[in-house]
Every structure is written in structure tokens, then in C-alpha cells.
């Protein structure tokens with residue numbers, strides 16, 4: 001059986017190196033290309049060696065040469081701008097894409113939706129199985145507790161993270177708001193300071209911690225009178241995101257065009 005050819009964008013990054021290792025470990029996938037920005041010091045470095053694996057004979061290439069490389073699916077964990085350049089390349093090449101990057105604005109998400117008319121892509125702010133199961137538990141808790149509780153979402157990540165709140169926290173907010181018939185744009189409160197007044201029960205609060213080497217932790221607090229429920233997920237290794245991304249790559253290659261999510265990949269719909 002021929003292997004699915006995987007390319008990794010941002011192969012020198014924290015997630016990029018984990019993705020290379022996860023690709024090596026996955027059955028049925030082979031790494032065929034790896035990309036970084038044209039001015040990256042990693043251009044020409046073997047992607048396997050950089051990830052701490054055996055040399056794979058895949059030299060990290062400049063992203064602006066991407067269309068010269070052959071691959072079935074591109075896995076992207078970078079930043080919104082380079083991710084959208086990669087999306088345009090995949091669209092032109094007819095390749096599938098797995099987008100794990102977070103921090104897109106509404107206009108950028110509209111670009112992703114437009115591309116999904118032509119190519120299959122999985123777009124999810126968190127590719128771990130545990131977080132995607134947590135989203136189901138949150139929906140159930142929000143429906144059961146309704147407007148009888150105050151809801152707060154607390155997330156913690158490493159000091160290098162550049163976007164806040166995390167994409168996962170925002171997704172959790174959307175799921176909870178949706179289950180309660182609220183629109184997150186109207187009810188989200190991001191951090192608090194000064195004379196805030198009493199809490200409005202229908203708001204959903206977000207608190208962000210950035211410290212040290214925390215991989216990724218999310219807690220949703222449902223606080224009522226006399227009791228509170230906390231639903232938490234704690235990632236202790238990036239391997240969980242990387243192996244989820246490889247599962248998504250294997251699932252999306254060769255699918256019909258469309259925007260898919262991790263619940264599609266994991267059969268949680």
C-alpha cells in the first residue's frame with residue numbers, strides 16, 4: 001500500500017518538531033517535505049535530525065518553494081499569516097490541509113472557509129482526543145446547568161505563546177455559549193480590572209495565564225450557589241496534539257472538499 005505523503009509547515013517550531021516525530025511514528029504516512037520561512041536558520045537542515053529522530057533525507061525548504069514539492073496533505077502549525085499563504089498553495093496544488101494554527105481573525109477564517117470549497121481541510125484549535133471529548137462534556141454540563149451558574153474559562157500556557165485567549169479556550173466558550181443559546185461575541189468578558197460592578201450571570205469570563213513551560217491547561221468553571229463544577233483538561237506533552245494532527249492528516253487525505261473538525265476525525269459527531 002502506498003503511503004500518504006505528508007508535508008509540515010513550520011517544521012522547526014515547538015509543534016513542528018513534534019509533528020515530524022509523530023509522522024515518523026504513524027503507520028501509512030511518510031514525510032515528503034518540510035518548510036520554514038525563507039530566512040529561517042533551519043533551511044537545508046534535515047527535518048528528522050532536527051526533531052531528534054534519524055535523518056529522513058528531507059531537508060527543510062523555504063516556504064516560497066512549496067509548489068515545487070509533492071505532497072498529499074500539508075500540516076500547518078505556524079502563525080495566521082504564513083498559514084494562509086500555505087492555504088493558497090494547497091488550493092492551487094489540490095492538496096489537503098490540516099490547520100492547527102490559532103489566532104485567526106474573522107476575515108482570515110472566511111478565507112479558510114472559501115478554500116474549503118476547493119480542498120478538504122481539518123481546522124481545529126486543539127487536536128488532542130482529550131480536549132475534543134471535553135468539548136462534549138462541556139456541552140452536556142452547560143445544557144444541564146443552564147442559567148443557574150456563572151461560567152468562567154481559565155487557560156494556562158507557556159511564556160512563548162503569542163495569542164490569547166487560546167484557540168481552545170475560545171472554542172470552549174463557543175460550545176458553552178451555543179449550548180445556552182448565547183452568542184459568544186455578545187457575552188464574552190476578557191479579564192477584569194478596576195470597578196467592574198457585580199457579575200452578570202449571562203456573561204462568560206476568560207482568564208489567561210502565561211508562565212514557564214506549561215504545555216496547555218484549560219478549566220471551565222460552572223459556579224452556582226453552594227457548589228461548583230470544574231471540568232479540566234491538562235496536556236503534559238505536545239505529543240498528544242501531534243499524534244492527533246497525524247490522525248487528521250490520514251483521515252483528510254483524499255476526502256471531498258470541505259471544512260472538517262476533530263470531532264469528524266475522531267467520530268465524535
Ligand SMILES: NC(=O)C1=CN([C@@H]2O[C@H](COP(=O)(O)OP(=O)(O)OC[C@H]3O[C@@H](n4cnc5c(N)ncnc54)[C@H](OP(=O)(O)O)[C@@H]3O)[C@@H](O)[C@H]2O)C=CC1
Nearest residue numbers: 010013014015036037063077078082100102125126127241
Ligand atoms: N491545534 C492544536 O492542537 C495546537 C495548536 N497550536 C498552535 O500552533 C501554532 C504554533 O505553535 P508553536 O509550535 O508553539 O509555535 P512556534 O513559534 O514554536 O512554531 C511556529 C513555527 O512556524 C515558523 N514560521 C514562521 N513563519 C513561517 C513561514 N512563513 N513559513 C513557514 N514557517 C514559518 C516559525 O519560524 P520562526 O520561529 O523563525 O518565526 C516557527 O518555527 C500556534 O498558533 C499554536 O497556538 C499549538 C499546539 C497545539
Ligand SMILES: O=C(O)C1=N[C@H](C(=O)O)C[C@H](O)C1
Nearest residue numbers: 102125126161166167168216
Ligand atoms: O500555543 C500552544 O502551545 C497551544 N495552542 C493551542 C491553543 O491556542 O488552544 C492548543 C494548545 O493548548 C497549545
